[in-house]
Amino acid sequence: MDPEVMLNLMVELAGLEEELVDVRSTLAHHTRRDRHLRELQTEYEDDAARTEAQGRDMAVTLRGAEGRIREIEATLARKRDQVIGITDRRQYKALQTEITALETELDHLETQAIELMDDVGDKDLQTDQAKGDRDAQVDRGSKEIVRMDEETVRARAAEQEIVSEIERLTGLLPDRIARHVIRLRSQYPQAVVRVQAGACGGCFSVFPAQQGLDAQQGKALVQCPACARFVVHKSWQ
Ligand SMILES: [Zn+2]
Structure with a gap:
């Protein structure tokens, strides 16, 4: 994909x-x-x-x-x-x-x-x-x-x-991602959260600078190292 x-x-x-x-x-x-x-x-x-x-x-x-x-x-x-x-x-x-x-x-x-x-x-x-x-x-x-x-x-x-x-x-x-999303959803209300000032919007762990930027700018799919949730930028529309 x-x-x-x-x-x-x-x-x-x-x-x-x-x-x-x-x-x-x-x-x-x-x-x-x-x-x-x-x-x-x-x-x-x-x-x-x-x-x-x-x-x-x-x-x-x-x-x-x-x-x-x-x-x-x-x-x-x-x-x-x-x-x-x-x-x-x-x-x-x-x-x-x-x-x-x-x-x-x-x-x-x-x-x-x-x-x-x-x-x-x-x-x-x-x-x-x-x-x-x-x-x-x-x-x-x-x-x-x-x-x-x-x-x-x-x-x-x-x-x-x-x-x-x-x-x-x-x-x-993709199957691997879908399975992970479903597993996360059984644990948290949201499997995909927003990046918030360089931190995970789910658990508020601060990302390494590059990861924070990637999430912020939508350059790569970022996973929070602390809680494993996917972290994305705010919707642009
Ligand atoms: Zn997190």
């Missing part, structure tokens, strides 16, 4: 491998972003559900307190009626003590019920807020997921196209 033709093939391969790396990094990014968005959505859903459950628990506690208040009020009314008819001093005192204790408990429960009512109100607001946040996130996330899915379809198509073009061009190379 004419060395110049082969060099041009290698330059083209380097460009295609770069495109492939880009496309695959886009696909990997989409996969990560998609997972992140779904996790975020679950967090918002959990948050809304948790806040709502806390509100329900508080409402149950409040209803319990209200029930107990009604019981005490009924008992108190009965005891206050009994007090009127009592003539025995000791019985009277005992009943008064009971009434005082019930009044204290009632006081305490009423304070607790008022606090609980406030808490339930706060929780309701928090629940509304959490549900609103959740819905907004679902809306935002779904839109982004749809857009990414469309891009992913395009990127997958591009990936296939690039892969088959790489295979086609690799098939045109």
Whole structure:
């Protein structure tokens, strides 16, 4: 094979491998972003559900307190009626003590019920807020997921196209070189890299001056002595 033709093939391969790396990094990014968005959505859903459950628990506690208040009020009314008819001093005192204790408990429960009512109100607001946040996130996330899915379809198509073009061009190379390129590709994302300021664009080893120039000027096919990758100049077109 004419060395110049082969060099041009290698330059083209380097460009295609770069495109492939880009496309695959886009696909990997989409996969990560998609997972992140779904996790975020679950967090918002959990948050809304948790806040709502806390509100329900508080409402149950409040209803319990209200029930107990009604019981005490009924008992108190009965005891206050009994007090009127009592003539025995000791019985009277005992009943008064009971009434005082019930009044204290009632006081305490009423304070607790008022606090609980406030808490339930706060929780309701928090629940509304959490549900609103959740819905907004679902809306935002779904839109982004749809857009990414469309891009992913395009990127997958591009990936296939690039892969088959790489295979086609690799098939045109002399057998020995082609085998080496395929082996390198199993090791690195790119078998053919660019020369960068006299160094290998893959492992950044600096070349002997002449080799660096050869690669830079496209005079000869250079292989990096350190990583064995082929090193070519930037595309000229
Ligand atoms: Zn190298």
